Amino acid sequence: xxxxxxxxxAVDGKEILRGITLDVNAGExxxxxxxxxxxxxxxxYLLAGREGYxxxxxxxxxxxxxxxxxxxxxxxxxxxFLGFQYPVEIPxxxxxxxxxxxxxxxxxxxxxxxxxxxxFLKLARQTMKLLEIDEALLSRPLNVGxxxxxxxxxxxxxxxxxxxxxxxxxxxDSGLDVDALKVVAKGINALRGETRAIVLITHYQRLLNYxxxxxxxVLADGRxxxxxxxELALEIEDQGYAALGLRDNSAAA
Amino acid sequence: MVAIAESVTSxxxxxxxxxxxxxxxxxxxxxxxxxxTVRFISAKxxxxxxxxxxxxxxxxxxxxMKEPSWARVDYSPIxxxxxxxxxxxxxxxxxxxxxxxxxxLLRTYEKLxxxxxxxxxxxxxxxxxxxxxxxxxTTFKDKLAELGVIFCSFSxxxxxxxxxxxxxxxxxxxxxxxxxxxxxxAVFSDGSFVYVPKGLRxxxxxxxxxxxxxxxxxxxxxxxxxxxxxxxVSYLEGCTAPMRDENQLHAAVVELITHDDAQIKYSTVxxxxxGDKNGKGGIYNFVTKRGICRGRNSKISWTxxxxxxxxxxxxxxxxxxxxxxxxxxxxxxxxxxxxxxxxGTKMIHIGKHTRSTIVSKGISAGxxxxxxxxxxxxxxxxxxxxxxxxxxxxxxxxxxGAHTVPxxxxxxxxxxxxxxxxTSKISDDxxxxxxxRGLSAxxxxxLIVNGFCKQVLQNLPMEFAVxxxxxxxxxxxxxxx
Ligand SMILES: Nc1ncnc2c1ncn2[C@@H]1O[C@H](COP(=O)(O)OP(=O)(O)OP(=O)(O)O)[C@@H](O)[C@H]1O
Ligand SMILES: [Mg+2]
Numbered sequence: 001x002x003x004x005x006x007x008x009x010a011v012d013g014k015e016i017l018r019g020i021t022l023d024v025n026a027g028e029x030x031x032x033x034x035x036x037x038x039x040x041x042x043x044x045y046l047l048a049g050r051e052g053y054x055x056x057x058x059x060x061x062x063x064x065x066x067x068x069x070x071x072x073x074x075x076x077x078x079x080x081f082l083g084f085q086y087p088v089e090i091p092x093x094x095x096x097x098x099x100x101x102x103x104x105x106x107x108x109x110x111x112x113x114x115x116x117x118x119x120f121l122k123l124a125r126q127t128m129k130l131l132e133i134d135e136a137l138l139s140r141p142l143n144v145g146x147x148x149x150x151x152x153x154x155x156x157x158x159x160x161x162x163x164x165x166x167x168x169x170x171x172x173d174s175g176l177d178v179d180a181l182k183v184v185a186k187g188i189n190a191l192r193g194e195t196r197a198i199v200l201i202t203h204y205q206r207l208l209n210y211x212x213x214x215x216x217x218v219l220a221d222g223r224x225x226x227x228x229x230x231e232l233a234l235e236i237e238d239q240g241y242a243a244l245g246l247r248d249n250s251a252a253a
Numbered sequence: 254m255v256a257i258a259e260s261v262t263s264x265x266x267x268x269x270x271x272x273x274x275x276x277x278x279x280x281x282x283x284x285x286x287x288x289x290t291v292r293f294i295s296a297k298x299x300x301x302x303x304x305x306x307x308x309x310x311x312x313x314x315x316x317x318m319k320e321p322s323w324a325r326v327d328y329s330p331i332x333x334x335x336x337x338x339x340x341x342x343x344x345x346x347x348x349x350x351x352x353x354x355x356x357x358l359l360r361t362y363e364k365l366x367x368x369x370x371x372x373x374x375x376x377x378x379x380x381x382x383x384x385x386x387x388x389x390x391t392t393f394k395d396k397l398a399e400l401g402v403i404f405c406s407f408s409x410x411x412x413x414x415x416x417x418x419x420x421x422x423x424x425x426x427x428x429x430x431x432x433x434x435x436x437x438x439a440v441f442s443d444g445s446f447v448y449v450p451k452g453l454r455x456x457x458x459x460x461x462x463x464x465x466x467x468x469x470x471x472x473x474x475x476x477x478x479x480x481x482x483x484x485x486v487s488y489l490e491g492c493t494a495p496m497r498d499e500n501q502l503h504a505a506v507v508e509l510i511t512h513d514d515a516q517i518k519y520s521t522v523x524x525x526x527x528g529d530k531n532g533k534g535g536i537y538n539f540v541t542k543r544g545i546c547r548g549r550n551s552k553i554s555w556t557x558x559x560x561x562x563x564x565x566x567x568x569x570x571x572x573x574x575x576x577x578x579x580x581x582x583x584x585x586x587x588x589x590x591x592x593x594x595x596x597g598t599k600m601i602h603i604g605k606h607t608r609s610t611i612v613s614k615g616i617s618a619g620x621x622x623x624x625x626x627x628x629x630x631x632x633x634x635x636x637x638x639x640x641x642x643x644x645x646x647x648x649x650x651x652x653x654g655a656h657t658v659p660x661x662x663x664x665x666x667x668x669x670x671x672x673x674x675x676t677s678k679i680s681d682d683x684x685x686x687x688x689x690r691g692l693s694a695x696x697x698x699x700l701i702v703n704g705f706c707k708q709v710l711q712n713l714p715m716e717f718a719v720x721x722x723x724x725x726x727x728x729x730x731x732x733x734x
Binding site for chain 2: 048050051052071072073075076082084087088090091092093098099102105106109141158162
């Protein structure tokens with residue numbers, strides 16, 4: 001589904017990713033770990049099409065198509081979802097209203113009829129129940145004044161409603177209490193399926209207890225330095241990156 | 254409003270949809286302004302002597318006045334002798350019933366989305382349609398009359414209710430008030446008149462739809478609304494004009510009067526032709542709107558959504574004379590391309606414990622300039638008076654400007670005035686977040702902008718709020734990407 005070949009990325013003229021190669025097939029879950037500043041979010045932003053993130057070398061194929069040629073909204077409509085590490089606040093825009101517009105934009109692209117307010121609400125309520133999200137939260141402006149955990153939970157809620165084929169979750173597990181972590185894992189597992197792929201960017205092994213990855217990759221200083229099964233995550237948790245012969249990236253720079 | 258609704262859905266590429274010209278033969282006054290022009294207009298309308306005398310006094314006052322230059326707007330000098338001050342569709346006398354209206358006029362309003370045939374009219378909204386200088390039709394008039402509500406064209410009010418007109422005309426905006434209001438007093442042609450009797454809550458939205466059609470013609474309408482003791486009325490005006498290369502002048506005056514415990518809610522959706530992308534053409538909207546809360550515990554609430562006009566110069570104001578009276582001003586002003594808006598309000602607190610609220614949302618894009626200018630005056634008698642002002646500006650791009658010019662005068666030390674102001678830009682983060690969820694850049698901006706002005710839009714009557722929201726989006730089309 002996703003093929004990344006020798007990807008180099010520069011931000012503001014500085015090379016951040018330095019030759020990344022990765023294959024993610026439908027049905028798989030991949031975890032990406034790595035020290036602060038190693039380039040994990042950069043990869044996520046590039047995949048989602050954020051302005052200012054340019055590939056200087058290499059290519060990305062999504063279902064065989066050149067992903068980098070698509071506008072961010074086209075990628076989203078084609079099923080690429082990014083759960084943000086820092087979801088942005090949008091004052092005055094109701095969370096539900098926002099999501100309804102998004103869901104309908106995606107449905108329209110897929111040739112499905114748009115949902116009216118009633119149908120949307122029905123669907124949203126089922127998902128809220130699954131993810132134990134309070135409807136009151138979603139009646140507020142998007143992310144405005146949401147706690148860190150609430151913001152993350154809302155990202156997962158949006159993901160569940162948008163049913164992406166490729167979900168990239170950037171530290172969606174950071175800042176969650178134990179119960180919230182389980183709920184978020186439930187949301188991710190519910191999305192898992194034959195036709196979908198999930199990329200989890202995380203610092204912690206604990207999410208991977210609930211969402212068991214097929215592969216774990218370690219990103220350091222803009223390169224994948226090690227890949228393995230889920231036990232690699234345990235190893236990192238136990239011994240830190242230093243044991244892998246890696247220094248903290250900020251120190252390395 | 255049906256009008257805006259329909260037009261909005263079929264509009265693409267930020268084109269001005271109402272820009273067509275109707276082929277209606279006009280009866281026009283000779284070009285230029287003189288006593289003869291004023292006499293011509295007055296005679297056309299069969300006006301009583303006192304009104305002609307009032308107009309002539311205004312004309313004389315006007316000749317001694319200077320065009321104001323303090324607003325942050327820039328335009329080449331207007332040649333007031335090169336304007337036609339009166340143009341009316343030439344269909345003889347005002348038709349007695351809708352069946353007698355020139356079909357071309359009916360088609361014009363249909364095209365604008367305002368069916369004037371009563372059976373087709375949006376339930377619950379009565380419309381007065383003003384075409385160039387005259388009112389061509391008023392719907393639901395009889396039904397309203399049964400309740401004692403007078404809703405008719407200004408000319409008709411002069412004929413049928415001269416005592417009311419004489420008593421209130423110029424009582425809020427005197428003919429000497431300011432350059433544009435004085436000009437209007439001399440040459441005003443038509444407009445709407447509303448009187449709501451004691452104790453009545455008017456069950457319908459009243460609305461006036463203004464349309465400029467004729468070329469080189471100024472539109473000078475006059476609206477007068479009186480809410481008698483304990484009554485309530487909600488009134489809405491909408492405006493459009495053809496696309497023309499020359500600028501056209503619109504200098505209206507609106508006067509509102511509330512007696513004890515009465516309330517007027519006045520909403521405007523102003524969508525005059527804004528000019529083209531390069532700033533050519535468009536309406537000069539120089540308008541004086543003022544209300545007086547004469548009575549105790551009365552209330553005047555202005556809500557405006559200003560998206561059109563090349564230049565907007567407009568300060569809907571409240572004189573809070575009655576004790577415990579309340580004034581409100583909710584405004585969204587959108588400027589794109591080369592549009593300029595200098596708009597705001599004046600809240601004059603005279604009565605005890607009077608309260609006022611100002612919420613202004615200015616949005617600028619392109620090369621536009623958007624200024625909020627507001628005065629809050631607490632006079633010595635305004636014991637315990639309160640004002641809260643919130644003034645937010647949103648910038649799209651970096652070639653436009655937003656300015657806030659608040660004037661605050663407090664002459665009573667028990668009065669309290671609060672002022673908050675913010676300026677923000679739509680951040681790349683916000684835009685990217687929306688697009689990542691599948692929304693186009695344009696829809697994303699719309700969503701964020703509508704979030705920004707929600708507090709104001711939600712004050713519009715329900716039927717109009719959604720349409721106004723779309724209108725705001727359309728006005729900004731082409732401002733991103
Ligand atoms: N605009 C920029 N200009 C220069 N450097 C940048 C810019 N944006 C990001 N970087 C740098 O790129 C590197 C990678 O950042 P990125 O956010 O991808 O790291 P990360 O792996 O997600 O880290 P964390 O685990 O802390 O979230 C960092 O050193 C960061 O400072
Ligand atoms: Mg990161």
